[in-house]
Amino acid sequence: MAARKKTKKKATPAELIISKTRTKAATRKCNVSSDFYGALDLKVREIIKSAETRAVENKRKTLKPCDL
Numbered sequence: 001m002a003a004r005k006k007t008k009k010k011a012t013p014a015e016l017i018i019s020k021t022r023t024k025a026a027t028r029k030c031n032v033s034s035d036f037y038g039a040l041d042l043k044v045r046e047i048i049k050s051a052e053t054r055a056v057e058n059k060r061k062t063l064k065p066c067d068l
Contacts, residue, residue, distance in 0.1 A: 016041045017048075 018041050024032050051067035
């Protein structure tokens with residue numbers, strides 16, 4: 001039997017926090033471009049980081065809605 005060649009895995013970008021399927025399902029009148037998902041994910045990460053900073057400044061380890 002011939003040995004299988006090992007294929008190199010392509011470097012994958014960081015996993016998205018958001019779900020592409022759910023994002024598309026949330027739109028009603030528009031299509032979603034492939035660039036939108038990355039931009040949305042970046043914005044969500046910024047919001048989470050900001051909320052985390054606020055929680056730490058308030059001496060908490062739990063994110064709450066008021067941190068948004």
